[in-house]
Amino acid sequence: MVEASDYRNAMSLLTTAVNIITTASETGQHGFTASAVCSVTDSPATLLVCMNQSSRSHQYFIENKVLSVNVLSSQHESLSNAFASSQLSAEQRFGLAQWGKLKTGCPVLKDALVSFDCEIEQIQQVGTHSIFICRVVAIQQSSQEESLVYFNRSYHQVNAKEEV
Structure with missing residues (x-):
């Protein structure tokens, strides 16, 4: 059996x-801030989001059955930290940026790289997490060109115009 610490590393x-x-x-x-998000299929447009069941907002996602995935651009590092913090209230977190709404009414970050507005169709419990299988009902893209990524326990930026 693989140790949890070895797996996290x-x-x-x-x-x-x-x-x-x-x-x-x-x-x-x-x-909340999440890195466990991925595409499931494009027909119908579906993605999944994993959320720790111990999160203070977990029950709201279960009850609401809607969510928005806001993919952060390089300028959002402090916003990511705020939404990962247990020290800030929801009001304080949302007060740090400008938000709009799409079809579901979930907050959509106005300058996110891209936002996926979703209806939660299935919820699967696996260990400490819930997996939300989400049908994408609307998409909003910005003109941002740098993505915020997480690697080796720190933030990095990826620029779409950099050559390999």
Whole structure:
């Protein structure tokens, strides 16, 4: 059996996009920073998001059955940290940026690299996390050209115009 610490150390070497996942209802706006997001299929447009069940906003995502995936650009490092912090309230977090809405009413970061507005179609519990299988119902893209990624426990920027 693989030790949890060995697994976490190995996974830190998997470069991932940094995202802020949001939801909203009459209970207010809620969100968290996530790297565990990926495409499932393009027909129908579907992605998945993994969320720790111990997160203080977990129940809101379960109840609301909608979410928005906001893919961060290089300028959003401090916003990513704010949404990962347990020290800030939801109001304080959302007050740090400009937000809009698409079809579901979830907060969409106005200058995100891209935002996927989604309806949660399935929820699977695996260990400590919930996996949300989400149908994409709207997309908003910006003109940002640098992505914020996480690799080896630190942030990095990827520029779309850099040559290899």
